Amino acid sequence: MSISGPDADTPLLAVSGLSAYYGELRALYDVTLSVRTGEVLSIIGANGAGKSTLLKSIVGMMNRGAAAHIQGDIEFAGRRIAGRATEDIVDAGITMVPEGRRLFARMSVEENLAAGAFLPRCRAGLRQRMDEIYALFPKLHERREQVVAQMSGGEQQMVAIGRALMSSPRLILFDELSLGLAPAVIEEIYRKVRTIHEQGVTCIIIEQDMRRALSVADRVCVMLEGSIVLSGRPAELSEAAITAAYFGQTHR
Amino acid sequence: MTDDDVYWALIDVANGLISGTMLGGYYAIIAIGLTLTFGVMRLVNLAHGDWLVFSAYLSLVFLSLVPISPLYTLIGVVPVMYGVGYALQRLLLNRVSVQAMEQKGMSTSFGLMSPILVTFGMSIVLAQGLLAGFSSNTQVIRNELSYSAIQLSEDLSVSTLRLTFFCVAVAILVLTALLLRATHVGRAIRAASDDAEIAPLMGMRPARIYATASGISLAIAGVAGVMVGMTRPFQPFDGPQFLLVAFGVVILGGMGSLAGSLVGGILLGVVQILAGTYFGPSAQLVGGYMLILAVLALKPQGLFAR
Numbered sequence: 001m002s003i004s005g006p007d008a009d010t011p012l013l014a015v016s017g018l019s020a021y022y023g024e025l026r027a028l029y030d031v032t033l034s035v036r037t038g039e040v041l042s043i044i045g046a047n048g049a050g051k052s053t054l055l056k057s058i059v060g061m062m063n064r065g066a067a068a069h070i071q072g073d074i075e076f077a078g079r080r081i082a083g084r085a086t087e088d089i090v091d092a093g094i095t096m097v098p099e100g101r102r103l104f105a106r107m108s109v110e111e112n113l114a115a116g117a118f119l120p121r122c123r124a125g126l127r128q129r130m131d132e133i134y135a136l137f138p139k140l141h142e143r144r145e146q147v148v149a150q151m152s153g154g155e156q157q158m159v160a161i162g163r164a165l166m167s168s169p170r171l172i173l174f175d176e177l178s179l180g181l182a183p184a185v186i187e188e189i190y191r192k193v194r195t196i197h198e199q200g201v202t203c204i205i206i207e208q209d210m211r212r213a214l215s216v217a218d219r220v221c222v223m224l225e226g227s228i229v230l231s232g233r234p235a236e237l238s239e240a241a242i243t244a245a246y247f248g249q250t251h252r
Numbered sequence: 253m254t255d256d257d258v259y260w261a262l263i264d265v266a267n268g269l270i271s272g273t274m275l276g277g278y279y280a281i282i283a284i285g286l287t288l289t290f291g292v293m294r295l296v297n298l299a300h301g302d303w304l305v306f307s308a309y310l311s312l313v314f315l316s317l318v319p320i321s322p323l324y325t326l327i328g329v330v331p332v333m334y335g336v337g338y339a340l341q342r343l344l345l346n347r348v349s350v351q352a353m354e355q356k357g358m359s360t361s362f363g364l365m366s367p368i369l370v371t372f373g374m375s376i377v378l379a380q381g382l383l384a385g386f387s388s389n390t391q392v393i394r395n396e397l398s399y400s401a402i403q404l405s406e407d408l409s410v411s412t413l414r415l416t417f418f419c420v421a422v423a424i425l426v427l428t429a430l431l432l433r434a435t436h437v438g439r440a441i442r443a444a445s446d447d448a449e450i451a452p453l454m455g456m457r458p459a460r461i462y463a464t465a466s467g468i469s470l471a472i473a474g475v476a477g478v479m480v481g482m483t484r485p486f487q488p489f490d491g492p493q494f495l496l497v498a499f500g501v502v503i504l505g506g507m508g509s510l511a512g513s514l515v516g517g518i519l520l521g522v523v524q525i526l527a528g529t530y531f532g533p534s535a536q537l538v539g540g541y542m543l544i545l546a547v548l549a550l551k552p553q554g555l556f557a558r
Contacts, residue, residue, distance in 0.1 A: 023357075059453065066357030086452035096453055104446040107439075115443045118436055119455035167455060 010078065012037045012202050013058070013094075013171060018072035018082075020053050020062050020226075027053040029226045030072070035171070035219075040203045042213035045223035046246060051206045052099055054223070055173045058204075059096045060086040076171070091119055093170040099179065099206075101160040105149040109140050112148055112159050116166030126166075133162040136192060154185035161192065165201075172196070174205045178212070190216060210242060224248050263407045268529050270404075272522030274414035277421035278483070280517030281476040282494050283501035284428065284510060285469035291508030292445040292465045295345065295367050299375040300498060302491030303470055306378055307333055307477025309386055311393055322395045322482055323416075329474040337470030341463040344370065349462075351448070375491060382488035393481035417479045422514070424472060429510050431468075441465050445508075500544045506554025515556060519543070 011034035020028035028050045035041050043051050053062065062068045063083055074082040081089050104112050113133060117126045134141035137158045143151065148159055157177075164172055174193070178186040190212065197203055207213040213220060214234040222230040222245040230237070230245035282304065289295045297303075310332060311325040346352060348370050353363030397413040404410060432438035444451040444461045451458055480486060480494070497520070505516025520540050527539025547555060 061449070061452075065355030067354050085457075087455050087457050090453055090455045098450060098453070102447055102450045104443050106446060107442065111439060114436075115439050115454050115456075117454075118440055118443075122455075123436065163454070 011035055011075075012039075012077060013204075014073075014075045015054075015058065016073045016075075018054070018057060018070060018074065020050070020057050020068070020070045022068050023066065027226055028057065028070075031226075031228055033221065033228060033231075035202060035204060037170075037202055038197075038200065039218045040197055040205065040216055042217035042220045043204065043206050043223060044208070044210055044213045044220065044242070044246065048225075049223040050226040051223050052175055053226075055096055055175050055204065055206065057082075058089075058173060059094055060084055060089045090167055090169075091121070093168075094173070095164045095167050095169040095171075096173040096175060097157075097160045097164045097177070099175040101153075101156050103148045103156055103159055103163070106147065108145050108147055109151075109159055110144040112163050113140075113166055116163035119167055122167055125168075129166055129168065133165055136165075136195060137162055152185075154181050154189065157181060157185075157189055158192070161189075161196070165196065169201060171202045171204070174203065177205050177207055178209060186212070210239075210246070214242075222246055264529055265526070266408055268526040269522055270408065270410050271414065272525040273518050274410065274418045275521030275525060276518030277418035277514070277521075278414075278476065278479055278517070279497055279501050279521055280505075280513045281417075281421045281424060281472060281479065283498040283505070283517060284425065284513045285473040285476070286495075286498040287502050287505075287508050287510075287513060288428075288465055288469045288472075290502075292441055293345075293349065293462050294364075295349065296371070297466075297469070298368060298371040298495065299378055299491070300469075300473060301494035301496075302375045302378040302382075303333070303336070304473045304477040304480060304494050305486055305488065305491045306382065307474040308393065308481030308486050309382055309391070310474070311478045311481055312386075312391060315393065322393045322478065323397075326475060326478055329478055330471045333474030333477075334467040334471040336467075338463045338467035340470075341466035342459065345466065346459050346462060351458075379488050379491055386488065388487055388489075390485040390487045391481070392485045393478070395482050398482065413482060417483070420475065420479070421517075424475060425510050425514055428468070428472070432510075437461075437464060500540060502554070503544050504547055504555055506556040509554070509556050512554060512556035516554070519555075 013035040015031055015033040018028055018031040019026065031054060043054070045051050056062050057070045058074060060081070062070045070082060072082065073080065076092055076094060079092065081092060104115055107115065113130050114126065117123060117129060122129065139155060140158055140162060143155065148156055178189065181189065193203065205213070205216065217234055220231065220234055220237060221228050222242055224245060225248070230241065286297065286300050289297050307329050310329050311322060314325040314328045315322060345367060348366040350360060350363035353366055354360065397416060398411070400412040401409040402412055402415060432442055440451065440456045440461050441464065443454060444456060444458050448458055500520050501513055501516040504519050505512030520543065523543045524536045524540040528536035
């Protein structure tokens with residue numbers, strides 16, 4: 001954690017007054033949030049609290065006309081990205097590992113990784129980037145010809161993370177990083193995320209497991225019914241306060 | 253049965269297999285444009301056959317401008333049809349797709365219907381346009397190849413034109429497969445067909461990918477159109493019969509499989525020719541449709557669907 005330095009005060013990502021709607025249904029209420037370069041932010045909250053919607057809003061997946069839209073402001077590295085197309089936001093340096101992994105199921109591991117380097121700025125360094133990812137996940141190198149639909153959940157999650165890394169992002173959003181994975185696999189995935197973070201990538205992680213969210217994060221946000229109801233450094237927050245915020249109990 | 257009878261029976265079968273296979277290559281080319289757009293965008297282009305006929309007329313136009321061998325008109329027809337496909341998708345079909353309709357707040361069922369209605373309308377407009385431009389007279393693209401044949405044995409031969417087209421068909425299938433497997437554009441097309449919502453996270457632009465896929469689809473229809481024009485007479489309202497052939501091949505081979513298109517095409521071609529040989533020319537179409545019905549009843553996902 002670097003608090004000092006000239007860039008410490010300008011956040012990498014700044015979300016302010018963000019509301020999101022699915023048709024008429026409002027899913028986010030005036031969410032304000034900022035993430036500094038090099039930080040790990042964990043977002044926890046019950047199902048339907050708006051965690052995924054927040055991540056989707058950041059990567060431009062909520063700009064779907066009448067079906068879904070956002071209001072408010074999102075800035076990345078000082079530039080406004082709210083309302084811009086997902087492709088442009090990814091080109092700017094944000095990417096997401098989506099919930100349920102969403103791999104290209106009929107493609108091999110290697111093809112999935114290559115698909116992640118579609119952007120013109122990534123194509124020249126594709127081979128080298130892929131080798132870096134194989135170094136991070138040696139298992140994927142062994143299985144590079146395998147069609148991903150036949151792999152285990154943990155291996156698929158590694159492919160999904162690798163695919164996201166192929167675009168050389170500055171900020172990665174992990175939606176439900178450990179959902180449906182075995183404890184040993186989760187342990188391994190989190191070790192890799194730590195390595196990715198050490199390589200200078202800022203991370204926002206949605207995590208169901210509260211203890212794990214607290215242990216990995218520099219900062220934690222608790223969401224409830226479309227709002228952030230509590231945020232702070234793990235050391236500053238008592239487990240009781242987090243639990244209360246999670247379940248929406250008024251006493252702190 | 254005398255030895256002679258057996259010999260001629262075998263020659264009949266062999267000729268049926270050869271011309272059926274040749275026909276199948278050309279059927280595959282008619283079909284792959286359709287499976288490509290369906291596979292990628294879930295878009296059934298009901299005007300596919302009409303664009304094919306349009307390309308045959310386009311080839312005639314080029315021939316009236318420059319006196320070249322008909323096959324060389326492909327140099328003009330293919331890029332023009334790619335451009336037509338790209339522009340159509342970008343300017344028209346992307347605006348009426350399921351995704352576009354959902355963005356406008358329409359229901360999914362409306363969204364699924366709208367491209368069908370639009371391409372159906374396009375089919376009528378195209379046929380009427382060709383009628384206005386070229387009259388209902390049947391046309392043919394004259395060429396020397398259709399008069400020559402390669403003699404395989406004393407009683408077995410294959411038309412030079414059909415053989416050429418079969419080779420072109422196989423070459424196009426191989427090239428399309430390579431494009432889809434080994435290029436960034438091809439990977440994007442497959443990715444968008446697999447999960448269009450996630451593809452933008454790779455920096456892919458679905459609107460452009462769809463336009464590219466449609467361009468490729470119509471470019472291949474252009475090749476098929478020139479082949480059709482060189483093999484048989486055609487007129488403005490022939491489009492739907494090619495659409496039917498394409499649907500038949502797709503049902504046999506399975507949607508979205510290139511190898512399936514070739515095998516499905518060959519199967520349809522062979523069955524049609526053999527039915528024609530044994531039960532008279534009118535049995536040709538019936539035989540083909542019976543095969544399609546049988547496959548629909550027994551293995552509706554197609555013989556080669558994964």
